[in-house]
Amino acid sequence: xxxxxxxxxxxxxxxxxxxxxxxxxxxxxxxxxxxxxxxxxxxxxxxxxxxxxxxxxxxxxxxxxxxxxxxxxxxxxxxxxxxxxxxxxxxxxxxxxxxxxxxxxxxxxxxxxxxxxxxxxxxxxxxxxxxxxxxxxxxxxxxxxxxxxxxxxxxxxxxxxxxxxxxxxxxxxxxxxxxxxxxxxxxxx
Amino acid sequence: xxxxxxxxxxxxxxxxxxxxxxxxxxxxxxxxxxxxxxxxxxxxxxxxxxxxxxxxxxxxxxxxxxxxxxxxxxxxxxxxxxxxxxxxxxxxxxxxxxxxxxxxxxxxxxxxxxxxxxxxxxxxxxxxxxxxxxxxxxxxxxxxxxxxxxxxxxxxxxxxxxxxxxxxxxxxxxxxxxxxxxxxxxxxxxxxxxxxxxxxxxxxxxxxxxxxxxxxxxxxxxxxxxxxxxxxxxxxxxxxxxxxxxxxxxxxxxxxxxxxxxxxxxxxxxxxxxxxxxxxxxxxxxxxxxxxxxxxxxxxxxxxxxxxxxxxxxxxxxxxxxxxxxxxxxxxxxxxxxxxxxxxxxxxxxxxxxxxxxxxxxxxxxxxxxxxxxxxxxxxxxxxxxxxxxxxxxxxxxxxxxxxxxxxxxxxxxxxxxxxxxxxxxxxxxxxxxxxxxxxxxxxxxxxxxxxxxxxxxxxxxxxxxxxxxxxxxxxxxxxxxxxxxxxxxxxxxxxxxxxxxxxxxxxxxxxxxxxxxxxxxxxxxxxxxxxxxxxxxxxxxxxxxxxxxxxxxxxxxxxxxxxxxxxxxxxxxxxxxxxxxxxxxxxxxxxxxxxxxxxxxxxxxxxxxxxxxxxxxxxxxxxxxxxxxxxxxxxxxxxxxxxxxxxxxxxxxxxxxxxxxxxxxxxxxxxxxxxxxxxxxxxxxxxxxxxxx
Numbered sequence: 001x002x003x004x005x006x007x008x009x010x011x012x013x014x015x016x017x018x019x020x021x022x023x024x025x026x027x028x029x030x031x032x033x034x035x036x037x038x039x040x041x042x043x044x045x046x047x048x049x050x051x052x053x054x055x056x057x058x059x060x061x062x063x064x065x066x067x068x069x070x071x072x073x074x075x076x077x078x079x080x081x082x083x084x085x086x087x088x089x090x091x092x093x094x095x096x097x098x099x100x101x102x103x104x105x106x107x108x109x110x111x112x113x114x115x116x117x118x119x120x121x122x123x124x125x126x127x128x129x130x131x132x133x134x135x136x137x138x139x140x141x142x143x144x145x146x147x148x149x150x151x152x153x154x155x156x157x158x159x160x161x162x163x164x165x166x167x168x169x170x171x172x173x174x175x176x177x178x179x180x181x182x183x184x185x186x187x188x189x
Numbered sequence: 190x191x192x193x194x195x196x197x198x199x200x201x202x203x204x205x206x207x208x209x210x211x212x213x214x215x216x217x218x219x220x221x222x223x224x225x226x227x228x229x230x231x232x233x234x235x236x237x238x239x240x241x242x243x244x245x246x247x248x249x250x251x252x253x254x255x256x257x258x259x260x261x262x263x264x265x266x267x268x269x270x271x272x273x274x275x276x277x278x279x280x281x282x283x284x285x286x287x288x289x290x291x292x293x294x295x296x297x298x299x300x301x302x303x304x305x306x307x308x309x310x311x312x313x314x315x316x317x318x319x320x321x322x323x324x325x326x327x328x329x330x331x332x333x334x335x336x337x338x339x340x341x342x343x344x345x346x347x348x349x350x351x352x353x354x355x356x357x358x359x360x361x362x363x364x365x366x367x368x369x370x371x372x373x374x375x376x377x378x379x380x381x382x383x384x385x386x387x388x389x390x391x392x393x394x395x396x397x398x399x400x401x402x403x404x405x406x407x408x409x410x411x412x413x414x415x416x417x418x419x420x421x422x423x424x425x426x427x428x429x430x431x432x433x434x435x436x437x438x439x440x441x442x443x444x445x446x447x448x449x450x451x452x453x454x455x456x457x458x459x460x461x462x463x464x465x466x467x468x469x470x471x472x473x474x475x476x477x478x479x480x481x482x483x484x485x486x487x488x489x490x491x492x493x494x495x496x497x498x499x500x501x502x503x504x505x506x507x508x509x510x511x512x513x514x515x516x517x518x519x520x521x522x523x524x525x526x527x528x529x530x531x532x533x534x535x536x537x538x539x540x541x542x543x544x545x546x547x548x549x550x551x552x553x554x555x556x557x558x559x560x561x562x563x564x565x566x567x568x569x570x571x572x573x574x575x576x577x578x579x580x581x582x583x584x585x586x587x588x589x590x591x592x593x594x595x596x597x598x599x600x601x602x603x604x605x606x607x608x609x610x611x612x613x614x615x616x617x618x619x620x621x622x623x624x625x626x627x628x629x630x631x632x633x634x635x636x637x638x639x640x641x642x643x644x645x646x647x648x649x650x651x652x653x654x655x656x657x658x659x660x661x662x663x664x665x666x667x668x669x670x671x672x673x674x675x676x677x678x679x680x681x682x683x684x685x686x687x688x689x690x691x692x693x694x695x696x697x698x699x700x701x702x703x704x705x706x707x708x709x710x711x712x713x714x715x716x717x718x719x720x721x722x723x724x725x726x727x728x729x730x731x732x733x734x735x736x737x738x739x740x741x742x743x744x745x746x747x748x749x750x751x752x753x754x755x756x757x758x759x760x761x762x763x764x765x766x767x768x769x770x771x772x773x774x775x776x777x778x779x780x781x782x783x784x785x786x787x788x789x790x791x792x793x794x795x796x797x798x799x800x801x802x803x804x805x806x807x808x809x810x811x812x813x814x815x816x817x818x819x820x821x822x823x824x825x826x827x828x829x830x831x832x833x834x835x836x837x838x839x840x841x842x843x844x845x846x847x848x849x850x851x852x853x854x855x856x857x858x859x860x861x862x863x864x865x866x867x868x869x870x871x872x873x874x875x876x877x878x879x880x881x882x883x
Contacts (some may be wrong), residue, residue: 013374015363015392017776022237026218043830049831052395104288137231138371179385182462 003117004063004082006146006170007133009056012177014140015160016041016054023135024058024117031110037115037132049178056141058132059084059105059117063168067106067116068099075114082146082170083119102167119143146170193651194222194715196637197236197304198630199779200298200326202346202366202517204639205232206716207239208712209651211632216240216631216652222228224584225716227346227642233367235777242783243629244657248612250656255625258601263624268657268667271623276671278606279315280679282578290558291578293319295565298326299584299611300627300661302635302648303548303695304688307665308583308610309529314669314682317556319577321565323868327482330492330516332861335628336742337498339732341865343515345723346642350375351511352477354469357385358497359408360481363392364776366641370396376511382473384466386411386557387483388771389838390831401466402833405769405874406759407456408484409493412500413756415467417443419503424471426505432729433502435741435753442753455758457833471504475512482517483773486874487759490860495754502738508726521638521645521719524548528586528662531681535694545697549640550866561868564856566596570603579606589616592854592871594820606650610661613783616849626658633660636686636695636712645704646716647692662688728860748864759875760857766817766877768801768837774851776842783843791845795824795880796838802828805880815878820852823883837880853878 016039024030024037037058044051061084068076068084075090076097084095086106091113094185097106098114106114128134133143154172195207206225210218219239223230243249252271258260282291294312296305297490312318324331335341349355350372362369373396377383386408403411418458419425420443429436453460470476480497484490494516501514503505526546527533553559560568565587569577577600588597599618601607609621618624632655635648654660661665670684693709703719706712726738733739746752762769774780795815807813811826815837823846824839832838839850859870 003333013370013396015367015370015396017234017363017367019232019234019237019367022234026237026240045830049396050390052830117674128370135231135237137367138374161858176396177398179397182399182401183457183459 002080004061004146004170005143006061006082006172007058008142008144008149008172008174010140010174011053011055012140012174013083013138014054014056015138016056016138018044019135019137020056020132020141023131027120027131032106034109036107036113036115046178048181049180050181051176052131053176055173056132057103057171059119060103060169060171064166065169066100066102066167070096072096079121081124083121085118086114086116088113088115102135103169146172193649194221194647195288195630195651196302196635196646196648196716198302198473198635198637198648199782200301201225201708201779202362202635202871203233203368203645204301204637204642204643205236205368205540206369206644206646207232211651214652215553216243218499221286222716226718227368227588227639227644229368229371229506231368235779237864239631241267243652245613247614248655249614249624249626250658251626252657255622255624258607258620258622261619267447268659271625272667272671274606274623275608275668276675279672279768280676282605283316283679286575287315288575291319291575292464292712293321293560293569293577293580294583295562295580295582295585295587297321297324297562297585299586302630302637302667303524304528304633304635304692305435305584305661306529306548307662308581309553310531311665311668311680313529313554313680314531314680315672316557317554319558319560319569319572322553322559322560323562323862323866323870325563325871327485327517328862328866328868328870329485329859330480330482330494331866332833332864333485333491333494334516336745336864337495337733337739338726340520341518342520342725343518343641344513344725345721346515347372348511348723349373349477349479349515352475353375353381353511354473354476355381355383356476356478357383357393357397358478358480358532359387359484360479361387361391361393361483361773363396365774372645373708379487382469383853386645388833388836392776394831401458401462402831404455404457404833405771406487406489409489409496409754410452410756411456411458411463412496413443413447413754414449414456414463416500416503417447417449417452418464418467418578419500420444421472422468422471424468425503429503432737434733434737434739435734436503439499439503439740439753442755444539446755466601475505476504478506478514480516482512485859485870486872488857488860488872488875489757489759490859490870490872492751492754492757497551499740499754502740507550508724510727513725515709516770517640518723519547519549519640521643521703522547522549522640523697523699524636524695525700527694528691531683536683545699548695553867560866563591563858563868563871564593565591566593566600567856569600570596571816576603578604579608580604581608584619586611586615586617586781588620589849590851592851592856594849594852605794612662615781625664625726626656627664628654628658628660631659633662634692643719643721644716645700645712649711659839660688662691731824744864750860757860760877760878766879767835768878768880769835769874770815770853770876770878771836771838771874772841772876773838775842778843780841790842793822793839793844793846793850794827794842796817796827796829796832796840797836798832799828799830801832801837802826803835805882812883814883815853815880817853817876817878819855820851822848822853837878
């Protein structure tokens with residue numbers, strides 16, 4: 001039966017430490033200029049509270065992947081477990097996917113081809129977690145079957161433009177608590 | 190494929206147990222050991238790059254000689270040649286001056302493995318020498334806690350999961366002790382509230398429920414302010430009489446000397462917040478304070494820690510499961526010390542009466558000339574009878590980390606020979622004559638203990654040494670061997686040996702008892718936790734002279750320090766240098782150690798508040814300059830939320846910059862450190878600069 005695997009990140013305990021990024025780069029022996037996973041820092045200030053958190057992001061293995069739709073050479077495929085695969089042997093390096101992915105997941109490699117997170121499908125097939133999940137120190141990053149999760153308190157990642165939400169990214173976030181500031185004037189000035 | 194157990198030997202809270210994998214003798218991956226309760230199968234991003242680091246093309250694989258210091262003209266030489274030069278210089282100096290005191294060692298925590306103390310052993314074997322003593326890191330806090338509790342000890346870090354209130358004070362575990370974060374999250378899941386106190390909004394503050402910004406160096410006064418509220422609200426432990434000494438004197442001090450108005454004004458924390466937090470701290474049990482090393486890198490650092498300890502004691506949180514005031518410990522470092530003392534009885538007979546020492550404090554011999562590690566260059570320069578003529582730097586990079594670089598340059602000029610043991614070229618090796626390539630922890634046997642958790646374990650080699658690298662122990666044997674060939678009897682340190690047997694000799698009967706082992710060989714099975722109860726000072730029997738927690742310390746009085754914890758203001762900025770420069774650790778490095786090999790950052794990044802940036806007409810990305818009477822540094826401006834307007838911060842990231850960050854540092858001393866560690870600490874945070882746009 002078809003299912004959809006996806007990352008769920010609890011921003012309450014993502015330290016932004018980058019262990020997931022390092023583990024991915026080392027395991028897949030990526031060129032220094034390429035990183036399939038990234039850390040974004042988000043800061044939201046309100047009266048006397050601040051929400052500062054990190055989002056560890058990679059390919060979102062969308063339900064309706066734009067990369068797959070635009071690729072002229074059929075290098076993309078979607079597995080029955082929802083993983084969006086990029087097949088390097090079919091890639092001509094035309095960069096259509098690089099330009100069209102709303103999340104910037106496919107990256108142009110020094111080998112003149114696109115490359116992106118493959119969700120460590122080879123490890124999954126052996127019953128092992130993806131290396132990023134394995135490396136996460138606090139358990140903030142997990143892989144789930146999205147059809148089975150309760151979406152309570154979870155936020156689905158959305159793309160900046162409404163039309164791009166149609167890709168249905170398979171990623172959920174648990175929003176972090178805010179930190180109360182006791183001397184906001186001094187800090188916010 | 191083969192698996193090996195290693196231990197990360199950095200000067201870091203976590204001292205992780207690593208499982209490394211080799212294939213055909215090549216290291217291919219490293220992972221956290223899932224059987225180690227603190228590491229719990231995970232590694233920080235620094236250690237994850239170990240494979241790259243071991244095989245890095247920049248790593249020095251052969252002994253090298255520099256033709257002219259700072260020239261960068263390095264040529265490969267043989268070990269024979271290197272050992273010969275070293276041994277002949279040592280013997281020559283000994284003959285010229287009639288003593289080996291012209292030979293100096295500057296060594297600390299580049300690798301905290303016990304076998305690295307072979308360098309001390311070698312020098313002790315040669316005779317009386319000049320040594321760097323003390324610590325650049327935690328000295329004032331160690332003295333403060335030892336005065337208060339009687340010995341330097343903390344709870345098992347897992348104990349923190351039981352706290353209902355956690356105060357993270359001057360500590361940034363999200364960057365510098367990542368394995369503690371899941372424990373803190375566990376406490377939060379069980380209802381704990383977390384408050385973070387710091388000088389800037391750190392990554393840890395972002396994970397806390399509440400953040401309190403404290404003016405740098407005023408934390409001691411804040412603690413005393415909290416104590417005063419406890420007193421007013423009758424929240425002090427009614428049983429103080431039974432297990433503490435001098436609480437009445439301390440209460441009298443609070444009543445007469447501490448005013449909340451002044452406390453608020455000096456610390457920058459509103460009075461209402463001080464009241465609310467103090468009441469919560471007094472009413473919540475268990476409540477844990479984790480006091481970080483950053484707090485005590487001020488001229489008043491020891492007093493700050495004593496004030497925080499006193500706050501914990503007054504509220505009755507000491508000895509409480511999940512509570513207490515946690516800083517660090519060295520109770521799990523009770524090794525025999527045989528390696529650093531060639532005349533130790535265990536070296537001649539296994540049946541000898543075996544003592545144990547504290548291998549972290551490095552116990553120099555009485556005849557040695559001891560210089561404060563934090564003022565090493567200044568103190569070495571005034572040594573004239575005899576002068577320091579040869580310097581051996583091992584596990585350190587003083588030219589990148591120490592203050593007073595001008596004095597360092599002067600010292601280098603008067604030396605006949607500078608030897609550096611390291612993995613990579615450093616600022617210090619630029620000034621060296623000889624570079625001896627050392628092994629990483631994947632290439633030698635070692636024995637490691639944590640100073641935060643209670644685990645001790647053996648590090649086994651996974652691969653053969655890369656290139657011609659040798660372990661510090663091997664180098665020490667080889668130098669001793671060469672000395673004895675040239676002049677028989679000139680060094681009592683062993684001339685050869687077996688690394689594994691040498692480490693087993695470090696397991697004194699006391700250590701075996703702590704670990705619950707019958708014989709030393711049992712440690713080879715895997716890392717093991719010392720059999721201490723999880724909660725320190727649980728029965729409230731302390732190791733002080735009075736056996737009580739000492740608010741009033743006669744030991745302190747005897748050392749001409751205030752017997753009670755008092756507030757002494759930190760240094761104040763001057764009109765020429767109005768901004769305090771803080772240089773805390775970054776998540777990607779520990780001091781100057783190499784982790785990120787492909788750094789592309791060439792300029793230091795100066796973090797400051799948007800308001801301060803505006804005051805100097807600076808915007809994000811601007812080039813600017815900071816300077817003081819000691820040096821000048823070019824920086825890139827990064828205004829950021831969460832900094833107060835009197836500080837600027839440069840995190841110690843790895844930069845490929847021409848001018849080192851420490852060109853701005855002097856050598857201000859902490860108030861304590863000399864009582865139990867042999868030298869005062871480095872008041873690094875008392876550095877002031879001016880700022881201008883370029």
